[in-house]
Amino acid sequence: MRSDHPCPPDSFGEKRGSARFHPVSRNDWSDASLSEWNDWRWQLKNRVSSLEDLEKRMTLTPSEREGVQVSVRKLSLGITPHFFSLIDKNDPHCPIRRQVIPTADESVVDPAEMTDPVGEDSNSPVPGLVHRYPDRVLLLITDRCAAYCRYCTRSRLVSGASGYDFHPKLELALAYLREHREVRDVLLSGGDPLLLSDEKLDSILASLRAIPHLEFLRIGSRIPIFLPQRITPDLCAALRKHHPLWMSVHANHPREITAEAREGLARLADAGIPLGNQSVLLAGVNDRVEVMKELAHKLLLCRVRPYYLYQCDLIQGSRHLRAPVGKGLEIIEGLRGFTTGYGVPQFVVDAPGGGGKTPINPDYVIYKDDERIVFRNYQGKVFEYPETVSSDQKRPLSPFPDYEIGVKD
Numbered sequence: 001m002r003s004d005h006p007c008p009p010d011s012f013g014e015k016r017g018s019a020r021f022h023p024v025s026r027n028d029w030s031d032a033s034l035s036e037w038n039d040w041r042w043q044l045k046n047r048v049s050s051l052e053d054l055e056k057r058m059t060l061t062p063s064e065r066e067g068v069q070v071s072v073r074k075l076s077l078g079i080t081p082h083f084f085s086l087i088d089k090n091d092p093h094c095p096i097r098r099q100v101i102p103t104a105d106e107s108v109v110d111p112a113e114m115t116d117p118v119g120e121d122s123n124s125p126v127p128g129l130v131h132r133y134p135d136r137v138l139l140l141i142t143d144r145c146a147a148y149c150r151y152c153t154r155s156r157l158v159s160g161a162s163g164y165d166f167h168p169k170l171e172l173a174l175a176y177l178r179e180h181r182e183v184r185d186v187l188l189s190g191g192d193p194l195l196l197s198d199e200k201l202d203s204i205l206a207s208l209r210a211i212p213h214l215e216f217l218r219i220g221s222r223i224p225i226f227l228p229q230r231i232t233p234d235l236c237a238a239l240r241k242h243h244p245l246w247m248s249v250h251a252n253h254p255r256e257i258t259a260e261a262r263e264g265l266a267r268l269a270d271a272g273i274p275l276g277n278q279s280v281l282l283a284g285v286n287d288r289v290e291v292m293k294e295l296a297h298k299l300l301l302c303r304v305r306p307y308y309l310y311q312c313d314l315i316q317g318s319r320h321l322r323a324p325v326g327k328g329l330e331i332i333e334g335l336r337g338f339t340t341g342y343g344v345p346q347f348v349v350d351a352p353g354g355g356g357k358t359p360i361n362p363d364y365v366i367y368k369d370d371e372r373i374v375f376r377n378y379q380g381k382v383f384e385y386p387e388t389v390s391s392d393q394k395r396p397l398s399p400f401p402d403y404e405i406g407v408k409d
């Protein structure tokens with residue numbers, strides 16, 4: 001093969017852009033062997049999950065200390081050693097720290113906040129199954145995650161700390177799906193489905209695949225970020241049997257895309273699983289254009305398409321983490337046209353109470369009537385496009401003097 005061939009034989013494993021991906025430091029667990037560190041079960045067993053453990057490893061602020069004490073009744077504290085190692089212990093505003101270490105602010109409940117902000121429980125015909133949209137359902141198959149995000153929409157349910165009665169009935173859910181022929185798409189979520197064993201996941205996916213009208217299966221998981229060691233060749237072999245299978249991962253900040261996460265994502269992509277990322281817009285974490293641009297670039301290098309940027313749901317005790325909707329619009333406006341189109345996620349608000357995901361876009365249309373649309377481009381230059389009409393209706397456009405076409409307004 002010529003050395004300048006456009007497709008070198010190892011192109012899937014090629015380390016393009018690898019200077020941007022760093023392995024995590026194992027300093028806090030220097031007594032662990034490399035094989036222990038790389039074992040996902042060891043990572044789970046050694047999660048940081050108590051005040052005592054946390055304080056052994058870092059100095060907490062008084063607010064964090066109080067937050068951890070309250071978390072036992074609300075949403076557990078749990079951080080994998082891998083993810084914990086990304087925290088800057090000297091920075092109380094560290095974007096990784098803000099996502100997983102509770103603070104006293106979680107006890108402040110805004111009147112607009114809810115325990116079930118997107119109305120999942122009221123759209124649940126069978127325990128563990130949410131049927132809100134016409135042709136697709138959400139199937140919650142576990143209430144556990146590798147680590148717990150302080151802004152989690154399902155805080156009521158995950159971690160088991162709040163006493164929520166979560167007893168998914170898989171057989172009932174399968175019976176519902178067999179009966180509802182309009183459903184063609186099932187999203188497995190939780191909790192994190194990839195916490196289940198390979199065998200269990202394989203069996204759930206096989207049961208779904210046995211239902212002929214289900215065309216499309218998806219998994220929502222934060223494990224490639226929290227616990228990339230879980231993405232083993234065996235797991236990928238189990239998943240690839242059930243194509244078409246897509247996956248939405250969840251990364252919020254570029255620092256989360258470590259060398260290890262990149263390797264896990266490469267395994268999933270090599271298994272033929274199309275990957276998308278869902279970020280949640282969080283104050284002090286990713287509410288700046290440069291941060292989201294760097295995240296988008298790293299995701300694209302990992303063959304992950306930035307898919308959604310979510311406005312943070314109105315979950316109780318999340319006000320300190322919610323950025324204004326205007327910030328989301330600013331970010332989309334700062335990405336669109338300024339970087340690869342594949343790198344621009346759709347900004348959505350999940351309508352409070354159960355209205356569904358609703359796209360919210362910066363306004364590019366300045367004027368529209370039957371004859372024309374006037375709009376601005378990403379640089380603010382104004383353009384006019386004549387509306388398409390049948391040839392017998394064609395007539396010259398009436399003058400429209402209010403905008404200078406091609407000029408920044």
Ligand code: SF4
Nearest residue numbers: 145148149152191222
């Ligand atoms: S991983 Fe997902 S389900 Fe689990 S705590 Fe985070 S946001 Fe919630």
